[in-house]
Amino acid sequence: MTNEQIAATFERIASLMEIQGEVIYKTLAYRRAAETLRMLGEDIATVRAEGRLLSLPGVGKAIAEKIEELLDTGSLAFLERLEEEVPPSLLELLEVPDIGPKKAALFWKQAGITNLVELSEAARAGRLRGLPGMGEKSEARILAGIEALGRRSKRLSIHTADRIARRWLETLRATPGVERIEAAGSLRRRKSTVGDLDFVAACHEPAALMTAFTSHPEVERVLGQGENKSSIETTGGVNIQLWVQPPERFGTLLQFVSGSKEHNVRLRELAQKQGLSLSERAIQKSDGSEMLFEEEAGVYAALGLAYIPPELREDRGEIQAALTGRLPQLVERRDIRAEFHCHSTFSDGSASIEAMARAAVQRGLKVLAITDHSAGLAVAGGLSVERLAEQRAEIKRVQDLLGDQILLLQGSEVEILSDGSLGYPDEVLAQLDLVIASLHFSLRQPREVITARLIGAMRNPHVDIIGHPSGRLLPDREGADLDWEAVLAAAAETQTALEIDANPSRLDLDEVYARRAAELGVLLAVDTDAHSPDHLDFLEYGLGVARRAWLEPRHILNCRGDKEILGWLQERKG
DNA sequence: GCCGTTTTCGGCCCGACTGTTTTCAGTCG
Numbered sequence: 091m092t093n094e095q096i097a098a099t100f101e102r103i104a105s106l107m108e109i110q111g112e113v114i115y116k117t118l119a120y121r122r123a124a125e126t127l128r129m130l131g132e133d134i135a136t137v138r139a140e141g142r143l144l145s146l147p148g149v150g151k152a153i154a155e156k157i158e159e160l161l162d163t164g165s166l167a168f169l170e171r172l173e174e175e176v177p178p179s180l181l182e183l184l185e186v187p188d189i190g191p192k193k194a195a196l197f198w199k200q201a202g203i204t205n206l207v208e209l210s211e212a213a214r215a216g217r218l219r220g221l222p223g224m225g226e227k228s229e230a231r232i233l234a235g236i237e238a239l240g241r242r243s244k245r246l247s248i249h250t251a252d253r254i255a256r257r258w259l260e261t262l263r264a265t266p267g268v269e270r271i272e273a274a275g276s277l278r279r280r281k282s283t284v285g286d287l288d289f290v291a292a293c294h295e296p297a298a299l300m301t302a303f304t305s306h307p308e309v310e311r312v313l314g315q316g317e318n319k320s321s322i323e324t325t326g327g328v329n330i331q332l333w334v335q336p337p338e339r340f341g342t343l344l345q346f347v348s349g350s351k352e353h354n355v356r357l358r359e360l361a362q363k364q365g366l367s368l369s370e371r372a373i374q375k376s377d378g379s380e381m382l383f384e385e386e387a388g389v390y391a392a393l394g395l396a397y398i399p400p401e402l403r404e405d406r407g408e409i410q411a412a413l414t415g416r417l418p419q420l421v422e423r424r425d426i427r428a429e430f431h432c433h434s435t436f437s438d439g440s441a442s443i444e445a446m447a448r449a450a451v452q453r454g455l456k457v458l459a460i461t462d463h464s465a466g467l468a469v470a471g472g473l474s475v476e477r478l479a480e481q482r483a484e485i486k487r488v489q490d491l492l493g494d495q496i497l498l499l500q501g502s503e504v505e506i507l508s509d510g511s512l513g514y515p516d517e518v519l520a521q522l523d524l525v526i527a528s529l530h531f532s533l534r535q536p537r538e539v540i541t542a543r544l545i546g547a548m549r550n551p552h553v554d555i556i557g558h559p560s561g562r563l564l565p566d567r568e569g570a571d572l573d574w575e576a577v578l579a580a581a582a583e584t585q586t587a588l589e590i591d592a593n594p595s596r597l598d599l600d601e602v603y604a605r606r607a608a609e610l611g612v613l614l615a616v617d618t619d620a621h622s623p624d625h626l627d628f629l630e631y632g633l634g635v636a637r638r639a640w641l642e643p644r645h646i647l648n649c650r651g652d653k654e655i656l657g658w659l660q661e662r663k664g
Numbered sequence: 665g666c667c668g669t670t671t672t673c674g675g676c677c678c679g680a681c682t683g684t685t686t687t688c689a690g691t692c693g
Contacts (some may be wrong), residue, residue: 115676121665148665190691223690228681275693314692316681321692331693333680345680351693361672369678512681543680623679 091160093127093134099160100124100153103169106176108191109198122148124184125352127408133575135161144293162581163508179205185236186311188228190452196221197200210236234311241310244567245326248631249594251277254328254394258306259289262332265302267295274347279400280634282597283565290347292340303332320424339371341383346370347388352405360409361393368393380572401637418640421616421633425643428457428655429626430555431503431617437462438470440622443481444488449623451495459501459524459651460485464513466505467530473502475518484633499523503557507531510546512553519552524659526589526617528557533570541573548586554649554662555615556581558591558598573601578610580594585662587613587647590639592624592632604639615647 091099104120120453126148128133138161143154152470182205197203200221201211203280211623212218213236218229219521246424255273264273268291272278275288282489292301304312313321313329319573346354347370361368365376372380373392381627383389387397395412399420402408433439434446441449443460450458460483463472473481479573482500489498501524505513512519512527519525525660526616535543547553559577560569581588588607591598596619599607616632636646643649650658 113665114665118676122666148666153665188691192690223684223688225684231682286693314681318692319680321681347693349693352678354693355677362677367678371679 091164091384093130094162096134096157097124097127097620098287099166099169101129102178102181103172105181105191106169106172108132108177109180110172110176111191111195113152118152119148119153123153124302125405129404129602131574131602131609132503135538138320155319177204182206182469183209185239186232187238188231189235190563196223227427229602234587238311238323238327241323241327243282243286245563246328246496247594248277248280248282248284248597249628249635251287254324254326255287255289257352258308258330261306262289262291262299262302265293267298268293270340272344273444274333274344275349278348279350279403280631280638282594282600282631282635286331288347289330289332290340290344291334292337292343293330294336296334297532299334299405300625301333323410333370335371338382338384341385341388342368342372344386345383346604348386348400348403350404351407356405357393361526364393369651375487399637401634402640403661404638405659407553418642421641421643422648423630423633423651425646425649426629427455427631427651428459429455429617429620430459430501430524430648431461431557431591431613432458432620432626433462433503434485435654436460436471436473437479443484444491446620446626447488447492447496447498449626451492453626453629454537454572455496455626457497457499457655458652459499461501461524461526462504463503465512466507470530472505472513477512478502478514478518497656502530504553505530506543508535508543510543513551516550516552518611519550520663522552524555525553526555526557529552529559529561529570530613533561535570537573541576544570544572544577545580548584551662553586554558554659555587557589557617558593558596558619559588559603560598560600562598564595564597569598575608577623578603578612579611581607581612582610585613587615589615589636590632592616592618592628592630592635594628594631597631598636599635601635601638607646608639609642613647614641614645617648 100120103126104117107117124343126146128276143149170531180194180198181542183189201212203209213229213233219223219226255277257273277284291299302319304322305339308324310325312321313323319333323329333343333347358368367374370382372382374380390397396417398412400406429450432446434443447458464476465471485498485500500522502522503612506527506529562569588599590604616636618628620626
């Protein structure tokens, strides 16, 4: 079983136990372990084989034994018993807003409802309103919630979420009394995909802002409206929540709504140990007096912590690091001096080499590699060897035009063909300044085959970077089923850089493997894979992944100067 | 079920909002 499968099993156990009415802390323990598995970056089977299970956060004796049983047998007697006691189809009910474990248990035990269809029928027939704690409004709310499931958008790409947020914030910012308003939540933490949007505002007249929010023309329905917090569903099926506090409490509010939930729980535990109580309104001392924070940084400082950038707030060790002064010096936009992956009209890009180069200069880049597709990818206009020569001439022309404003490299995004060979023969690759090797098709090959295909490319001495290593497409298409440990080990051994493709529909490597790669001494390249000048601005999303992976400039090839980069490439050519 | 610069046992974040309640439970983030 994979890490993800075991994590999903633990989530399932947690939810079933909750419905069963088990103490909440047991279920939390299973969820914590699931999160640990998802963020691991190495194969859980390896961790087990090396006897390190108990060293994982949130894994104790009971959960370690269950991991072992799952690895050994592929099943779990404990879960099978649980599923005999609690019908697993009840988990469907938890998808409905306003239905949690208590309601699910109520519907099951007192109305015999075990799945979503039965729930829907019961609500329509008015059979829910008689149950304890239920009334007509609750029944209607649940019916509306079931209908909303069909409308609900999938997780949004960060780019889409950004655009929606910007549009809304612009409107809301114009409301009288609004001093500050911005996006928080997972969008601010720069997660690769975003579920709901969360906005926070500093405002003296919250009522006016709340009205502006809930009466916005794009509102499909209002899910809740209070003094400090409202939430709506948009016509596009996206849920947005708006939180409001007066300006003097904006710091704690922004901190709280930025999350993650797990980070906040740790932070509040830390506050408690110091005799303080942290909430979205203030830090309260034991004598009842409040400390207010207009700025978020003050909250961390008051708890004795260095400022933790939002991208790190996932309860992955950042609070301990902040306590001991060991937070990473995260890579920033201004550290990036090179772009190694872009396309021009020579293949499937929409702009000329000159236009791309000028756009790169505008953005302050000092090195740009033009990496059009190679032969072997006909759909993307892959270049023949003859066209490659024409392209070299054009790159030289533009280089002469731009002089020392930028260093242009002739590269290629070379296809790794299904049999593992590359789109150009070695003598052609040898003439290029830089070679990215990428997978675009036959991604569903069995693990051993596709892993060998990728590692084979790394072993070619001309290949410098592996482009978008997994081939995933967000939000839906999963990447290749790679043996990541073998891939990362090969990258470390051959000193091949792995790309973090910044295109918001890729973001590949993901943050988990990017962090693991850096730990193993693998060099990362943050590239936009731009097919037009404005795509160069996707860089911010790639940096989001890099920062969430705790990367510093020293981990990233693009942070080096032109001479260093040329030196690195030269060295590789031997 | 996990965990320990107050603990190997006794803790485990905090508040807003809703709907059902006459003071609170459930859900959510």
